[in-house]
Amino acid sequence: MANMSLKKVQMPEQDPNVRNKNFKEVALGYEENMAVEEAERCIQCKNQPCVSGCPVHVQIPDFIKQIANRNFEEAYQKIKETNNLPAVCGRVCPQENQCESVCTRGKKGEPVAIGRLERFAADWYMKNKEDKVEAPKKIGRKVAVIGSGPAGLSCAGDLAKMGYDTTIFEAFHTPGGVLMYGIPEFRLPKEIVQKEIDSLKKLGVKIETNMVIGKILTIDDLFEMGYEAVFIGTGAGLPKFMGIPGENLNGVYSANEFLTRINLMKAYDFPNNPTPVKVGKKVAVVGGGNVAMDAARSAKRMGADEVYIVYRRSEEEMPARLEEIHHAKEEGIIFKLLTNPVRVIGDESGNVKGIECVNMVLGEVDQSGRRRPIEEKGSEHVIEVDTVIIAIGQSPNPLITSTTEGLEKQKWGGIIVNEDTLETSRKGVFAGGDAVTGAATVILAMGAGKKAAASIHKFLSEK
Amino acid sequence: MNEILEKKQLNPTVKLMVINSPLMAKKAKPGQFVIVRVDEKGERIPLTIADYDGEKGTVTIIFQEVGMSTKKLGTLDVGDKLHDFVGPLGKPVEFSKDTKRVLAIGGGVGVAPLYPKVKMLNKNGVSIDSIIGGRSAEYVILEDEMRAVSDNLYITTDDGSKGRKGFVTDVLKELIEKGNKYDEVIAIGPLIMMKMVCNITREYNIPTMVSMNPIMIDGTGMCGGCRVTVGGETKFACVDGPAFDGLQVDFDEAMRRQNMYKDMEKKALEQYEHECKLGGILNG
Numbered sequence: 001m002a003n004m005s006l007k008k009v010q011m012p013e014q015d016p017n018v019r020n021k022n023f024k025e026v027a028l029g030y031e032e033n034m035a036v037e038e039a040e041r042c043i044q045c046k047n048q049p050c051v052s053g054c055p056v057h058v059q060i061p062d063f064i065k066q067i068a069n070r071n072f073e074e075a076y077q078k079i080k081e082t083n084n085l086p087a088v089c090g091r092v093c094p095q096e097n098q099c100e101s102v103c104t105r106g107k108k109g110e111p112v113a114i115g116r117l118e119r120f121a122a123d124w125y126m127k128n129k130e131d132k133v134e135a136p137k138k139i140g141r142k143v144a145v146i147g148s149g150p151a152g153l154s155c156a157g158d159l160a161k162m163g164y165d166t167t168i169f170e171a172f173h174t175p176g177g178v179l180m181y182g183i184p185e186f187r188l189p190k191e192i193v194q195k196e197i198d199s200l201k202k203l204g205v206k207i208e209t210n211m212v213i214g215k216i217l218t219i220d221d222l223f224e225m226g227y228e229a230v231f232i233g234t235g236a237g238l239p240k241f242m243g244i245p246g247e248n249l250n251g252v253y254s255a256n257e258f259l260t261r262i263n264l265m266k267a268y269d270f271p272n273n274p275t276p277v278k279v280g281k282k283v284a285v286v287g288g289g290n291v292a293m294d295a296a297r298s299a300k301r302m303g304a305d306e307v308y309i310v311y312r313r314s315e316e317e318m319p320a321r322l323e324e325i326h327h328a329k330e331e332g333i334i335f336k337l338l339t340n341p342v343r344v345i346g347d348e349s350g351n352v353k354g355i356e357c358v359n360m361v362l363g364e365v366d367q368s369g370r371r372r373p374i375e376e377k378g379s380e381h382v383i384e385v386d387t388v389i390i391a392i393g394q395s396p397n398p399l400i401t402s403t404t405e406g407l408e409k410q411k412w413g414g415i416i417v418n419e420d421t422l423e424t425s426r427k428g429v430f431a432g433g434d435a436v437t438g439a440a441t442v443i444l445a446m447g448a449g450k451k452a453a454a455s456i457h458k459f460l461s462e463k
Numbered sequence: 464m465n466e467i468l469e470k471k472q473l474n475p476t477v478k479l480m481v482i483n484s485p486l487m488a489k490k491a492k493p494g495q496f497v498i499v500r501v502d503e504k505g506e507r508i509p510l511t512i513a514d515y516d517g518e519k520g521t522v523t524i525i526f527q528e529v530g531m532s533t534k535k536l537g538t539l540d541v542g543d544k545l546h547d548f549v550g551p552l553g554k555p556v557e558f559s560k561d562t563k564r565v566l567a568i569g570g571g572v573g574v575a576p577l578y579p580k581v582k583m584l585n586k587n588g589v590s591i592d593s594i595i596g597g598r599s600a601e602y603v604i605l606e607d608e609m610r611a612v613s614d615n616l617y618i619t620t621d622d623g624s625k626g627r628k629g630f631v632t633d634v635l636k637e638l639i640e641k642g643n644k645y646d647e648v649i650a651i652g653p654l655i656m657m658k659m660v661c662n663i664t665r666e667y668n669i670p671t672m673v674s675m676n677p678i679m680i681d682g683t684g685m686c687g688g689c690r691v692t693v694g695g696e697t698k699f700a701c702v703d704g705p706a707f708d709g710l711q712v713d714f715d716e717a718m719r720r721q722n723m724y725k726d727m728e729k730k731a732l733e734q735y736e737h738e739c740k741l742g743g744i745l746n747g
């Protein structure tokens with residue numbers, strides 16, 4: 001008998017006033033009984049609307065049924081059939097816009113907590129089962145994957161399973177892409193990412209870190225070295241700045257820099273880890289996406305007294321996940337909405353002492369489908385802060401497109417691909433993830449990686 | 464890979480290391496740099512590729528021990544491996560075909576990044592005058608190497624213990640006033656030195672290349688921490704540079720930005736030296 005409760009089984013969480021001082025995971029995960037209870041809310045719809053809401057078509061009702069029957073290992077294997085990174089997606093997918101947005105139960109009350117159940121299955125498996133991956137038989141053909149974010153990892157994983165000799169080239173000293181340097185520990189423990197990477201290695205994937213492609217090797221070099229196809233999964237890592245006066249003052253960070261210092265270089269443990277970060281007492285984070293929420297919540301955890309989100313539209317238009325906005329508010333982040341910075345103000349020694357902003361009002365709907373913010377005359381005001389973090393977006397890094405002849409790109413830098421095969425304008429070169437779409441989501445990047453692996457297999461089989 | 468093959472002390476605070484890195488040795492060009500991490504927790508520190516040998520597969524770095532990471536690096540010995548060694552990063556320097564005569568100016572450890580550029584110019588038949596300077600005699604590095612690739616080499620020290628007493632800019636002024644014509648000046652050293660050089664060359668309208676050394680993390684354009692203002696525009700030194708048109712660089716901003724973490728760097732160094740002392744007591 002289905003559980004007809006209108007609400008999801010509540011997720012145990014660290015108390016907001018405790019967690020905003022530590023970097024441990026916020027959401028603690030379902031226990032077995034909670035998971036079973038939530039799984040029983042799924043009514044096993046024949047037409048499976050949820051499945052079509054998932055970019056990689058996880059067989060949602062099937063895995064949920066296995067949880068309801070306490071077959072946790074089978075539930076995990078079911079998800080794994082289509083999703084290489086369930087422990088990650090269960091945590092960071094914007095479920096409210098994807099699988100859960102079309103769940104039948106959501107028409108009246110809350111949808112089934114698909115993401116939480118996915119996370120539960122993955123965590124249960126990691127805790128209770130030994131991952132028995134074995135390297136498949138090699139077929140003696142080499143493929144290169146550039147970048148080790150979700151796109152690169154899932155492409156490499158699928159290729160390795162098909163027997164290709166797969167090597168990932170990663171610019172940083174640690175693989176994982178945004179999962180490692182961007183999304184903070186309190187949302188996605190790095191141990192989980194590390195486990196996923198370890199299991200890829202067991203599949204026989206080689207990972208060469210410290211290899212900046214376009215500098216140490218070009219794509220042409222890779223072909224000369226005997227790689228028969230190349231996948232570009234280099235993400236969208238180039239930070240945008242606003243171009244307002246005072247942006248180069250000491251105390252102004254891009255969110256990328258701020259988060260990399262904290263996550264990858266572990267500046268929260270300074271000086272045991274010698275990379276410093278300056279957080280200050282009052283921090284303004286400019287932007288309204290996941291990146292802005294992560295930067296604000298990290299600043300709070302680093303000891304800032306007051307942290308503001310400064311966003312030029314209203315909360316409704318914020319691109320961040322609902323859960324993250326909610327968590328940020330609980331943790332004491334102050335939202336300054338309909339507010340736009342026009343200038344960063346410094347003191348005599350060049351340190352930030354404030355940010356001048358104007359108020360905005362919402363006008364007509366613009367191209368992005370959101371109401372366009374318009375400046376309100378005479379509304380200039382100064383918010384006193386000592387740190388400003390800019391989180392207004394990223395674009396693809398030109399390192400590879402500028403060193404590869406014949407690789408076509410969009411004006412804004414995205415690599416142009418055939419949407420069906422993800423092949424670029426260069427034969428044998430495929431691309432996917434943020435490098436193609438601009439900043440998007442983990443699951444879309446993963447889906448692209450899988451699709452490219454299939455295309456590469458087809459391309460090489462026909463060659 | 465990344466093994467230290469050779470180590471030399473060039474002066475009381477500057478060391479040279481030859482690193483085994485065959486792939487990078489083939490790709491490196493003058494003006495480029497590497498990022499080094501000494502150990503698993505290490506900071507990512509940028510250092511110029513001071514020399515490279517494609518045949519031997521080696522890359523040379525020369526560094527001044529100024530803080531925790533460079534001091535730690537200095538404790539490694541021949542046979543040890545660098546934890547991470549990434550490169551070649553940054554844009555190689557380019558000179559126009561019309562460049563026939565160059566004045567190269569290096570201050571302190573800045574002579575290390577200057578040397579590969581001068582070596583290349585010399586190989587291309589460009590005539591070179593060089594001025595290298597240091598605090599005192601023992602701080603002048605790469606004298607023989609620089610002499611070998613320069614037509615004339617001038618040396619200055621702040622205290623007069625070697626060469627002329629004074630600053631590199633004193634000789635620069637003299638050479639120009641003497642009527643020497645240079646197509647280009649290259650100046651690499653402390654920010655304040657490069658600023659002073661540019662103040663002079665600006666007056667005489669001589670194109671001047673400088674090499675910027677802002678604080679960096681990734682070295683690939685993804686953090687923006689290395690931004691410098693050049694001709695009123697923001698540039699990322701790791702991908703747009705590190706060499707820039709010195710006459711356009713906002714040096715005051717660069718100096719300010721370089722001091723951003725002074726207090727924290729001091730703390731890290733103190734903790735490190737304290738641990739070393741403890742280690743010394745325990746082991747000794």
Ligand SMILES: Cc1cc2nc3c(=O)[nH]c(=O)nc-3n(C[C@H](O)[C@H](O)[C@H](O)COP(=O)(O)OP(=O)(O)OC[C@H]3O[C@@H](n4cnc5c(N)ncnc54)[C@H](O)[C@@H]3O)c2cc1C
Nearest residue numbers: 147149150151171177178182213235433434440441442445
């Ligand atoms: C702070 C933050 C929070 C986010 N939160 C969420 C969230 O909650 N949910 C969600 O779904 N999405 C979120 N995203 C977006 C998501 O992380 C990205 O869409 C996703 O990681 C893109 O994957 P990718 O594999 O295309 O690229 P990336 O993850 O960016 O990985 C690219 C990799 O390529 C490497 N690389 C780049 N250039 C080179 C080169 N020349 N040579 C070698 N290697 C190179 C990079 O170092 C990097 O490791 C967030 C992003 C950020 C920054």
Ligand SMILES: Cc1cc2nc3c(=O)[nH]c(=O)nc-3n(C[C@H](O)[C@H](O)[C@H](O)COP(=O)(O)OP(=O)(O)OC[C@H]3O[C@@H](n4cnc5c(N)ncnc54)[C@H](O)[C@@H]3O)c2cc1C
Nearest residue numbers: 508509510511526527530531532533676677678679721728
């Ligand atoms: C492109 C480039 C090339 C360079 N080439 C050389 C070289 O050939 N030889 C050499 O001796 N030095 C070079 N430097 C400077 C060198 O990187 C710094 O001296 C070193 O990082 C200091 O680290 P530390 O921990 O020992 O000192 P710290 O105590 O951390 O810092 C001392 C000073 O070094 C600078 N610094 C600190 N961290 C960084 C960082 N991550 N990136 C850049 N600068 C930093 C700051 O000005 C700081 O005040 C170069 C810098 C750049 C950007």
Ligand code: SF4
Nearest residue numbers: 054058089093098099
């Ligand atoms: S992968 Fe993401 S979208 Fe797909 S079912 Fe899981 S949580 Fe939903």
Ligand code: SF4
Nearest residue numbers: 042043045050103104
């Ligand atoms: S739509 Fe909702 S209730 Fe229906 S099968 Fe999918 S998860 Fe279950």
Ligand code: FES
Nearest residue numbers: 682684686687701
């Ligand atoms: S060092 Fe990060 S962008 Fe230059």
